[in-house]
Amino acid sequence: MFTERGHPGANGYWRDVGHVDEYYAATMDLLAPTPELDLYDTSWPIMTNQVQRPGVKFLFNDPQRRGFAVDSVLCAGAIISGGQVEHSLVSSDVRVEDFAEVKDSILLPRAVLVVAVS
Missing domain, CATH: 2.160.10.10 (Hexapeptide repeat proteins)
Incomplete structure (x- = not known):
């Protein structure tokens, strides 16, 4: 999908968080020393208001x-x-x-x- 949108070689990240247990597991994943979704990756900033x-x-x-x-x-x-x-x-x-x-x-x-x- 990323290659189709002009980002060759980029890996995506997706987690289903439609249930409380899944939301909890996805959040706990962020606490790993090297999580799949790295909130500290400056090459992929998260823009928020x-x-x-x-x-x-x-x-x-x-x-x-x-x-x-x-x-x-x-x-x-x-x-x-x-x-x-x-x-x-x-x-x-x-x-x-x-x-x-x-x-x-x-x-x-x-x-x-x-x-x-x-």
Whole structure:
């Protein structure tokens, strides 16, 4: 198909995301060290009409509540405030508060994760 449209040798990427399980799997694919769809490939930019937001912010560098993220993609405006994020996609303007733990998740825009205290 790409050759027909003037892009010889180009490989396409397509995933069916019509069901929740497929959407989840396709999103988790983006977290691979070298995903099939590389969002960081500057030769194939992704053009969007995204609202400009500040960069991701990590708070608290003390052993009991250090905010961090590993093996994840975090979008602009996210704040990791003493929480932990692992193998997840964090959308814009998400907050992960003290002691909250996120793993293998997709957090949609403006989500706030807190730990309930009883």
